[in-house]
Amino acid sequence: MRVKYFAWVRERVGVAEETVEPPADVRTVSDLIGWLSSRGETYAHAFEKPKVIRAAIDQAHVKPDAVISGAREIAFFPPMTGG
């Protein structure tokens, strides 16, 4: 699946998007944050406060317990500050 990062999450991870193949036991958005965090220091830094991180599956907001199976695109970003 494709993963996108925005704002300071993007800066900390170091890439704007990538394709990942998480193992089958990574079922939810929260699981995915945990798995990404284990991939290296830049990820651990980006996701150090998981409660602050917002997520979207296929361009719609989701909660951390949302199931990721079937998702084409998952995005992680800080709370929004538009308007």
Next chain:
Amino acid sequence: MSVTATIRIQEADFDAAQEIAALTGGRTDIGAVVTFSGICRGSENGEPIAALTLEHYPGMAEAEIGRHADEALSRWPLQGLTIIHRFGRIAPGENIVLVVTASPHRQAAFEAAEFLMDFLKTNAPFWKREESEKGTSWIEARDHDDAAAARWTKS
């Protein structure tokens, strides 16, 4: 007649008067137009800033604003709705966002514009970074913006 919202995510500036004219031109059924313009302030928390840079999530920005526009159209008797949100570098005094609502009477136009702005602040995937003498930093989300959006979902 069903109303379709006009939604534009763009780097270029907009002209509020032109957008009002586009909604109301040639019509005599509209009784109220409310416009909200969000403008870049020259200071943030008392510190002068040189500019804001807005990052957005292309695709989701249009989709998310579209979902809230549809909800506004279903909740209020609107005759026209235009939402424009800019991205990129925006200097103090320049426009950031525009909401224009048209309805037969003022209450619906006021309420729908406020509803849309409250949700744009908290749910539209845009992030502001400020430039100042100290460097650049991401602007933090404010709790009172979350509270403003939450009041529209109270029963």
